[in-house]
Amino acid sequence: MTKKYIFNFLILIVMLFLFTGCTGIESETKEASIEDKAKSEIEYLEDEIFTVLNKYSKNEYMTDDDTVDWDEVNSETQKIGKVLDTMILDFGEAKISNDELNKFRTEINNLLISTSSGDERTFFYSISNLYSLLPEYYGKFSGNNNKKDIMTLKSLVLKSYVNSHFLEWDGAKANANFAENKYKEMADNLDYMKEYSYNLNKTYVLVEEFKNAVDAEQAELSKIKYINFIEKTE
Helix, strand or coil: CCCHHHHHHHHHHHHHHHHHHHHHHHHHHHHHHHHHHHHHHHHHHHHHHHHHHHHHHHCECCCCCCCHHHHHHHHHHHHHHCCCHHHHHHHHCEEEHHHHHHEEEEEEEHHHHHHCCCCCCHHHHHHHHHHHHHHHHHHHHHCCHHHHHHHHHHHHHHHHHHHHHHCHHHHHHHHHHHHHHHHHHHHCCCCHHHHHHHHHHHHHHHHHHHHHHHCCCCCCHHHHHHHHHHHCCC
């Protein structure tokens, strides 16, 4: 009987070990899966933001009578609204704080309201504010600091462009300077230089061309250089 009890006890220990071990593996896999999903959602959102704003900036939403087709703009931004609840759940699981999630939801709601009402100013500023949240989120989800830095650089150029669109040149110049300084900081980073050595000069030229247009207070040229920067920066 004693041998039988010892044998059963050993079996129980092995089963407990296997169970707790598997549970730990499943937990780690689930966490990795959520973070990968959240990262993909950030990349999707980034694409949608620049698709809508750049089409607007290129006058692709203009009608035959030279007015903005806000119904079409709103239809495009609704793609973001449709995935909002899913993103909020995933970002929450990926340990984004409730305060940050509330800010994220507010900016998307502001964006949707602005396109529903045809409010250009709120449209521009809400889309810029929304994008400014993404670099930090992406860094938490992926651990890819180089990609996070590129997104931060894009956010600063975007902020400057939005200022220039409304002829707010002090803000535009300040954000263009921040963008230039951010790029110089990135260029001094050895990890960034190793990964993006093939286009260091290209990115520098794009940033400087945009900054020069802003410093000259040329709104149309700033728009052209902004679009050029976004479309050519990887």
